[in-house]
Amino acid sequence: MKPRRKLLNADPIVEPRPCDVPGCKAEAVHRTAAARDRLTDTRWFCLAHAREFNAAWDYFKGMTPVEIELFRRQDVIGHRPTWPFGLGAIGVGPLGEALRDRIRDAFAGAGMYAKARAKPRPAQPTPARRKALAKLDLKPGSTRLEIKQRYKELVKRYHPDLNGGDRGGEERLRAVNEAYRILMNRSTA
Ligand SMILES: [Zn+2]
Numbered sequence: 661m662k663p664r665r666k667l668l669n670a671d672p673i674v675e676p677r678p679c680d681v682p683g684c685k686a687e688a689v690h691r692t693a694a695a696r697d698r699l700t701d702t703r704w705f706c707l708a709h710a711r712e713f714n715a716a717w718d719y720f721k722g723m724t725p726v727e728i729e730l731f732r733r734q735d736v737i738g739h740r741p742t743w744p745f746g747l748g749a750i751g752v753g754p755l756g757e758a759l760r761d762r763i764r765d766a767f768a769g770a771g772m773y774a775k776a777r778a779k780p781r782p783a784q785p786t787p788a789r790r791k792a793l794a795k796l797d798l799k800p801g802s803t804r805l806e807i808k809q810r811y812k813e814l815v816k817r818y819h820p821d822l823n824g825g826d827r828g829g830e831e832r833l834r835a836v837n838e839a840y841r842i843l844m845n846r847s848t849a
Pocket residue numbers: 679680681684685686705706707708709
């Protein structure tokens with residue numbers, strides 16, 4: 661039988677401290693270590709902000725260092741991608757800093773994060789590609805998957821066979837096909 665643990669010594673009462681997020685008046689309940697090797701350097705968040713931090717962390721967890729870096733750069737230059745619900749401006753402020761620290765820490769072991777940072781900036785899209793993206797009403801940083809999904813939508817919308825024989829869609833469909841061909845061609849990507 662396991663010995664019963666004494667519960668006499670309760671945690672010492674600590675002063676309530678405010679959430680680290682500026683403007684947040686809530687009491688911090690959740691301590692987040694900024695990095696494994698700096699356990700004393702911690703952030704204090706209220707429950708709501710701790711949840712936001714954890715949601716952002718979960719969101720990034722499945723990405724490779726390169727993807728995370730690209731994502732962050734897009735954020736910096738204002739091509740804000742679709743955030744998961746409730747994330748807000750996670751890239752800035754104490755939440756963003758804590759997140760960056762944790763991401764860096766997560767990849768530090770393999771030296772992957774440093775390698776990702778050293779990668780050159782991705783080339784700007786060519787004018788042809790930029791035009792093609794605009795034609796499909798897509799943002800500059802769109803992924804191949806996003807392009808494919810959009811293409812499928814537009815084909816459905818404009819295909820004469822799917823539009824009760826509307827011939828006006830034919831010209832638009834041709835333009836959509838041409839734009840799609842440019843975007844899927846890796847040499848012009
Ligand atoms: Zn807060």
